[in-house]
Amino acid sequence: MKSRYFMAGGLGLIILILWLFVLVTPTLRQHHHLTDQLETAEKSRLDYHRTLQEVPELVRRYKNLIKSGASGRSHLVSREEIDRLLKSIRTTAGSHNLTLKEITPSLEELLELSHRHLDDSTPPILNITVDFKGTLANGGRFIEDIERSSCYRRVSRCLISNTGEKAVLSDITYSFEAVLESELTEL
Numbered sequence: 001m002k003s004r005y006f007m008a009g010g011l012g013l014i015i016l017i018l019w020l021f022v023l024v025t026p027t028l029r030q031h032h033h034l035t036d037q038l039e040t041a042e043k044s045r046l047d048y049h050r051t052l053q054e055v056p057e058l059v060r061r062y063k064n065l066i067k068s069g070a071s072g073r074s075h076l077v078s079r080e081e082i083d084r085l086l087k088s089i090r091t092t093a094g095s096h097n098l099t100l101k102e103i104t105p106s107l108e109e110l111l112e113l114s115h116r117h118l119d120d121s122t123p124p125i126l127n128i129t130v131d132f133k134g135t136l137a138n139g140g141r142f143i144e145d146i147e148r149s150s151c152y153r154r155v156s157r158c159l160i161s162n163t164g165e166k167a168v169l170s171d172i173t174y175s176f177e178a179v180l181e182s183e184l185t186e187l
Contacts, residue, residue: 081180082110082126085151089130096142098134101171105129113180127156129175136160139172146176153177 086103093100105128113124130146132139139160146152156175163171 085126085128085178085180088149089128089146092145093130093132093142096134096138096145098132098138098142101131101133103128103130124180125153126178126180127175128178129157129173131171131173133169133171135168136170139170143174146174151178151180153179 082105086105089103090100105126109126113126132142134142143158147155154177156177157173158175159173161171
């Protein structure tokens with residue numbers, strides 16, 4: 001009799017284990033899958049809610065851009081502004097007895113400036129590289145004048161090279177960011 005109870009108990013245990021693997025395991029997998037989908041949907045809902053909260057600000061910006069459309073065209077950088085800045089750099093270098101080799105604004109930046117729509121709060125900026133030859137003292141005074149000017153924003157690079165120990169003149173490359181606005185392009 002005891003063996004029948006053990007056998008019935010063992011059979012019941014086997015049925016219980018099979019029931020767990022056959023019925024419960026797929027249900028748990030489906031539960032985890034649905035939980036993941038709910039988390040994804042909740043993240044999407046929160047993102048959608050944040051986007052909806054940003055809509056009034058975006059509409060306000062759009063209206064401001066529409067209103068400033070005509071005035072925005074007046075903020076495009078003119079060739080005269082760039083020429084005035086480059087002429088000012090040439091004049092300042094000449095006053096410090098420096099020999100200018102090259103003044104190079106980036107062609108890509110010039111093209112971008114001509115196509116970029118600027119708002120009133122963002123002045124156009126141009127990276128300029130000046131290669132010149134002269135004494136270190138005169139070069140230093142020239143760089144000080146550039147850095148004191150209203151168009152100067154910050155230095156990008158400065159490279160000083162000398163051909164020999166007794167050479168008086170040095171080759172200097174100075175790169176900086178210039179703010180291009182008609183009242184600021186004078187050194």
